[in-house]
Amino acid sequence: MKNNLSFLAAFTMLLFALCCCMACFKKAAYASPVQGQWSDSLISIKQLKRLHLTGAVEPIQKEWMLQAVVVANDEYDNWYKSLVIQDSTGGIMLLLDGQNLFQDYPVGTLIRLRLKDLLLSDYRRMVQLVGAVDSSSGSLVTGGIPLPLFKQHIQIVQDNFPIVPLQVQFKNLHDSLQGRLIQISNIEFSATDTSQTFADKKNKSR
Amino acid sequence: MSLSIAPLFAQIENADALPKQFDALGESSIYWTPNLLQSNNAGLHDMARFHGFAFNWVPRGWINNKGNQVNGIDWRTNLNGWDPNFSYAGLYAGFKTIDINTTSSNASLFTKIKSVSSSLSNASTMQEIRLQWHSGLVKKSYWINVDAVLQKTPLGYLANGLKNRQGILLSVEKSIAAKQQIGFSFWWSPVQQGKRAPTVQELYTLTKNTMYNPSWGWLDGKPFYANTKKSNAPVMSLHYDIRTKKENLIQFNLGIVLGTQSSTQLDWAKAADPRPDYYKYLPSYAIDEQLKKNLLNWYDIHPEFFQIQFDQLKAKNLAASNGAAKYIINEQVQQLQLFRFSAISNHTISPNSKWLIGLAIHSDQIGYSNQVANLLGAKFYLNYNSWVGDDGLSTAFQNDLQNPDRKIKEGESWGANYSLYNQKIYAWTSLNGATPFLEWGLGMQMNIDQFQRKGIYQNGLFPDLSKGQSETAFFPSYQYQTYLRYKFNGRCYLTARLSQEWEAPDASDLYMDPANHAIQNPFLLPLIHLGTELKLQFMGSNIKASVVYFAQSNQNERQYKLFYHDYFNAFVRASAGQMQTLHHGFETYLETNWTSPIQFNIGNSFGWYTIANEPLYEIRLSDNVYKVQSGKLLLKNFPATSHPQSVQAFTINYQPSYSLRISYTTLYASRRAISHDLFRRSDWVKDNHPTNDAWEALYTPVWAPNQWLSNLFISKTFQIETNNRKINLRLTSSIRNLFNASIPSLIFEQSRYDYKNFSLQKFPPKYIYDLGRTYTIGLQLSLL
Numbered sequence: 001m002k003n004n005l006s007f008l009a010a011f012t013m014l015l016f017a018l019c020c021c022m023a024c025f026k027k028a029a030y031a032s033p034v035q036g037q038w039s040d041s042l043i044s045i046k047q048l049k050r051l052h053l054t055g056a057v058e059p060i061q062k063e064w065m066l067q068a069v070v071v072a073n074d075e076y077d078n079w080y081k082s083l084v085i086q087d088s089t090g091g092i093m094l095l096l097d098g099q100n101l102f103q104d105y106p107v108g109t110l111i112r113l114r115l116k117d118l119l120l121s122d123y124r125r126m127v128q129l130v131g132a133v134d135s136s137s138g139s140l141v142t143g144g145i146p147l148p149l150f151k152q153h154i155q156i157v158q159d160n161f162p163i164v165p166l167q168v169q170f171k172n173l174h175d176s177l178q179g180r181l182i183q184i185s186n187i188e189f190s191a192t193d194t195s196q197t198f199a200d201k202k203n204k205s206r
Numbered sequence: 207m208s209l210s211i212a213p214l215f216a217q218i219e220n221a222d223a224l225p226k227q228f229d230a231l232g233e234s235s236i237y238w239t240p241n242l243l244q245s246n247n248a249g250l251h252d253m254a255r256f257h258g259f260a261f262n263w264v265p266r267g268w269i270n271n272k273g274n275q276v277n278g279i280d281w282r283t284n285l286n287g288w289d290p291n292f293s294y295a296g297l298y299a300g301f302k303t304i305d306i307n308t309t310s311s312n313a314s315l316f317t318k319i320k321s322v323s324s325s326l327s328n329a330s331t332m333q334e335i336r337l338q339w340h341s342g343l344v345k346k347s348y349w350i351n352v353d354a355v356l357q358k359t360p361l362g363y364l365a366n367g368l369k370n371r372q373g374i375l376l377s378v379e380k381s382i383a384a385k386q387q388i389g390f391s392f393w394w395s396p397v398q399q400g401k402r403a404p405t406v407q408e409l410y411t412l413t414k415n416t417m418y419n420p421s422w423g424w425l426d427g428k429p430f431y432a433n434t435k436k437s438n439a440p441v442m443s444l445h446y447d448i449r450t451k452k453e454n455l456i457q458f459n460l461g462i463v464l465g466t467q468s469s470t471q472l473d474w475a476k477a478a479d480p481r482p483d484y485y486k487y488l489p490s491y492a493i494d495e496q497l498k499k500n501l502l503n504w505y506d507i508h509p510e511f512f513q514i515q516f517d518q519l520k521a522k523n524l525a526a527s528n529g530a531a532k533y534i535i536n537e538q539v540q541q542l543q544l545f546r547f548s549a550i551s552n553h554t555i556s557p558n559s560k561w562l563i564g565l566a567i568h569s570d571q572i573g574y575s576n577q578v579a580n581l582l583g584a585k586f587y588l589n590y591n592s593w594v595g596d597d598g599l600s601t602a603f604q605n606d607l608q609n610p611d612r613k614i615k616e617g618e619s620w621g622a623n624y625s626l627y628n629q630k631i632y633a634w635t636s637l638n639g640a641t642p643f644l645e646w647g648l649g650m651q652m653n654i655d656q657f658q659r660k661g662i663y664q665n666g667l668f669p670d671l672s673k674g675q676s677e678t679a680f681f682p683s684y685q686y687q688t689y690l691r692y693k694f695n696g697r698c699y700l701t702a703r704l705s706q707e708w709e710a711p712d713a714s715d716l717y718m719d720p721a722n723h724a725i726q727n728p729f730l731l732p733l734i735h736l737g738t739e740l741k742l743q744f745m746g747s748n749i750k751a752s753v754v755y756f757a758q759s760n761q762n763e764r765q766y767k768l769f770y771h772d773y774f775n776a777f778v779r780a781s782a783g784q785m786q787t788l789h790h791g792f793e794t795y796l797e798t799n800w801t802s803p804i805q806f807n808i809g810n811s812f813g814w815y816t817i818a819n820e821p822l823y824e825i826r827l828s829d830n831v832y833k834v835q836s837g838k839l840l841l842k843n844f845p846a847t848s849h850p851q852s853v854q855a856f857t858i859n860y861q862p863s864y865s866l867r868i869s870y871t872t873l874y875a876s877r878r879a880i881s882h883d884l885f886r887r888s889d890w891v892k893d894n895h896p897t898n899d900a901w902e903a904l905y906t907p908v909w910a911p912n913q914w915l916s917n918l919f920i921s922k923t924f925q926i927e928t929n930n931r932k933i934n935l936r937l938t939s940s941i942r943n944l945f946n947a948s949i950p951s952l953i954f955e956q957s958r959y960d961y962k963n964f965s966l967q968k969f970p971p972k973y974i975y976d977l978g979r980t981y982t983i984g985l986q987l988s989l990l
Contacts, residue, residue: 029679029716031730033762033784034822042824044834047774062893067833088832 042067043115045179046089049127052120057133057140064115068092069161071181075102081144082128084179085111091179093128095144105154110161114153118145126178249795250809253855253871260915260942260949260976261875266756267789267815267847275308276301277391277443278459279546284628284655284712285572287467287540293439294393299323299338300353300375311377311391313351318342321934321988329942329980330369332359351377355395365417365977367400367431385449394440401433401469404952404972405483408490412505413512416948416975420483421472423514425582430516432472432535439465439542454553461546468539470579472514475592477532480519482512485969516582523584530613531584539619541573559639562649568630574721576621578614586613589620593777594667594829602829604666622721623662626713630655645691655681655710659717659724667829668723676724681710683732701741709733715764718779718831725831728824729783731762749798757790759818765884768828769957777828780885780957782839785821787846790814807857815846823888837889844887845879845907848954852877865923876912880971881954886961895964904966910953916944934988942980949976 043064051058068085072078083094083105094113105111118129121142131145145153165183173184254263275281281290294301301309302316318340325334334357341350357371373395381387403421410416421433443461450456474480485491489501505511519533526532548566555561578587589612594603604610605621614620636649657679664673685707692700711730713720718727737758744751763785771778791813799805820842825835845851857871887905895901921938943949952974960968 026680028682029726029730030681030732031726031728033731034729042833042836044774044832047834088827088830089834 044089045085045087045092048115048120049090049092052122052127054122054125056121058120060115060118060120062116066113066115067157068111068113069163070105070107070109070111071163071179073102073105073107074100075106085113086180090176091181093126093179095128095130095142096147096150097131097144098147098150104150105156106159108160108163109156110158112155112157114155118153125175249797249807250793250811250855253807253809253857253873254853257855257871257873257915257917258850258853258875260951261878261910261913262849262951263811263853263873263875264847264849265793265811266758266791267813267849267851268758268760277310277312277389277461278445278457278548278550279443279461280548280566280568281441281461281463281544281546283544283568283570283572284630284657284710285570285626286712286714287572287574288439288463288542288544288570289437289467290441292397292435292437292467293441293463294373294375294395296334296355296357296371296373296395296397297353297375297393299336299355300351300377300393311351311375311393312389313340313349313377313379314343314387314389316340316342316349316351319988321986323984323986325938325982325984327980327982328363329977329982330364332363332369333357346381348378348380350379351375357397361431362422362429364400365419366402367419367422367429368434369397369399371395371397371399373397387447389445389447391443391445392440396436396438398434398436400431401435402974403433404954404974406485406488406970406972408488408970409483409512410973410975412489412502413509416978418512420481420512421514423482423516424510425516425520427517432470432514432516435467435469437465437467439463439467443546454551456552457548457550459546459548459550461544463542463544465542466539467542468537470535470537472533473536474533475531475588475590477522480514480533482514490967520583523582526584529585531581531587533582534578534584534587535580535582536621537577537579539575539577541575543571545569558641559637561635561637563633563635565633566631568628570628570630571625573623573625575619575623577619578616581616586615587620588612589614591621591665591667601666601669606663607666607669608664622665624720625660625662626717626720627658627660628655628713643693645693646689648686648688650686651684653683653710655683657681657713657716659720661724665722671723671725679716679726681732683708683710685709697745699741699743699745701739701743703739703741705735705737707733707735709735711764715766718766718781718826719768719828723831727764727766728781729762729764729822731764731784733763734761735759736761749796751796752794754793755791756793756813757788760787760789763787763821767885767957771825771961772958773961774825774827774834778825778834779828779831780823780825782821782823782884784819785839785841786818788814788816788818789846791851803860803862805859805861807855807859809853809855811853813851815849815851817841817844817846821884823885825885835890839884839888840892840905841884841887844882848879848881848910848952850875850878865925867919867921869919870916871919872914872916874912874914878910878912880908880910881952882907883955883957883959885957886955886959891961891964900964904964908953908955908971910950913947913949914945915947915949917942918944931989934986936984936986936988938982938984938986940982942982943976943978946979947976948978950974951976 043066045066045068048066066087068087070083071086071091072084074080074082081096081098081101083096083101084091085094115129118131119133121128121130121133121140123142128142130142131149132143134141134143163181165181166177168177168182168184170184170187250265254265301311303309319338321338323336323338326332334355337352337354339350339352343349353375355371355373357369359369361368373393375391375393377389377391379387379389401421402419405418405420409420410418422429422431424430441461441463443459445457445459447455447457472480489498489505492498492501523531523533546566546568548564550564551562553561581587589605589609590603591605592603601607601610606612612620630653632651632653634649634651636647638647639645659676661673685705687703687705689701689703694700709732711733716726716730718725735758737756739754739756741752741754762783764781764783767780768777769780770776791811794810796808797805820838820840823837823839824833826833853873853875855871855873857869860868891904892901895904917940919938919940921936924935926933926935950973953971955971956969958969
């Protein structure tokens, strides 16, 4: 009996020691502490757009952040001095006063955008974020975020963020899809529109 | 000259006469390392447990126990859905309390008795009948303990509506050798009882009834309680004890639970909210004064509309064109499979030192599903997730993509179907020692927890994440505790205690939405407690007193909620984390026999429980887990709990003879914060709040009113002697809340808040009131 008990005690301790060894090798699922929060009041694109009235300009004075992925840039000259970014609630254009933006912000880059001091405006109902507006000439002229301020406003979180286009039917096209990467199936272009470019190549400035 | 060190326990004067508040420092407790903040001041703890629950008094403001250790086994689980206390609540006579954390149904602990008892109460259960049999030592080798109970309540008599319980406990102990004992214990107590729902103060005012319960209504002309909870979970345990020649104790325990616990509630899909206290139905929601008056008049004439109109819901179901139910009674079922093993060894190293080691293994699996308990007249219920937002994919509302659009009949399962697994292994050790003037102890515990989720169905909201087994989540944790006691003389002691614990999360903290996926919550850091306690005790023959100062800091506290967010017009999952709190204060306890038949107990607990920093928070849309907001919660110096921070209690016992006892207790509770909603006190709300004054009103904590409470207890025992035996007849009577004080037991801010216009009145706090004056009368007949 004494031997059996000793055996049981030894077995129990061995079992515990084994578990301790497993504990040393298995990675704990604890999170990392969040430190040095630099203004992390996130706002979604949908909520941001709600603040905008068509035709008006709204300066953003709150310490808001936006986290979105780049879905279009100036790589193929389709978008000039701008990025199109989207999150899961919507998309928006971001005007940046720089060239070859695709080299720093390729499609699939997840960025954090600091919104304070930017402005909400629109161009032909397309809502956009701009760095400045000038109405001294009598008409509203918007300008992108100046190049030296890119790093102040934009922080790259991750590269190659997966983007899944939203499947949309032709009949459901709507302004709410502005700035979003969508995929439309079962459509065709009319013959007169074929063999044309999307951009006006003739008037493109270089 | 030789130094003679007297044995450890002989130094405790009159150990048998020790009042309860002076614990025996782990002699019988399996777990020597209790959480520091769980007050080990047993007298104060009993006052809180038996008298203070009306205003939610928890000493030191921290609940750590989710269950109890019974028969050497810790029945707590890290998974939701298992309430061990609920499984045996009616069988209290079959258990003996060993200490604050430990009870036992070991038959050898009971003296021989046969008794039948009955009680009547308007508080917990109307009618109860109980049979008890403790065999004592039979044939010099075994003991038997049986407790059987039947509790029944007429429907609607109690505030929670119904309570039906049957239960049986059987415990057998057998002495198999001079120092070996084996025991078996089984209890099974199927129960169904109603639940009260909290509601806003407006309803209590309109109904003029603090017992108002909005969750019941009329069905087929009879009262029907939709909110109930049930348990049908038999529990078995085996143990084997052996004492060695040196009187060391080794114990092995095995336990198993197989059964179900469940709850029912009214559920609805794409239909009008059926709750009578829904904010849009209330007069306060009406902007027009005339409309408000009309509503008030209408409620005066039709008070039945303060309850759910189940007959009307049934009519709506019957009128549905496709036969699909809009309203059902849903039952959330937890299938329990819990296994336990523990081994404990208590060694006497020397007459003045002891060494305790233990190991425990838990393997828990709980399956979660929904069942349609009542179709309320409809032919079927469609297996859809009706709370999904309309912006998503066309299949997002399907609960089961493999079997879409399934029609669910009564008794069939629907919705989420998943299992959670938890394996836990932990070991502890403690060392106690003593010298003539010092006692000391050191203990530590190591734990390893592993969690996993397995989804049975693939749902449309998270098709890639819902079905199948998730990765295992692994959490190590540790704790240590040490104490030192200095004995000035045989009556005066000074004890200092220090402890630190890293606590792993449980399943409710780990998984954000286990019904739909295995994504983990943010802010999952180990909960770190660091605490200290200084205790001065005096043990005289007529007076026993203690004064304690305690302090504990807690880091990485967290909170997770699901609610409808008016700004995002969607259901969101809000998380708060990296919160630090500080609980500190002092307790005093005095017990004195003033004159022989009169004894006073005076307890005092005064503390400060505050949040010490500005925690972080995140808000994610429930449908896609996308983070839409984050920042800081402006909660520094906010109350950390809703338990009263100051309680003074006084008990006077008058026992002129053994057979008669009268006891009167009065308590006064103050500094009791309501349960605040943390998320509305964010930097985002402050930035968007219309005025500074409005923000200041939100930022100021709200306190519940200070309360007095008095309880009275009388017991009288008669003994009748016949030729062969003695018969004991014991009458007891207790009156709780003697002066019928109106006490809100629970006041909490709703998670839903007017994030658009920041009006505090739109979603006001909810209340549950104490039952008021209640009585219990008991009669027990025992054959000795």
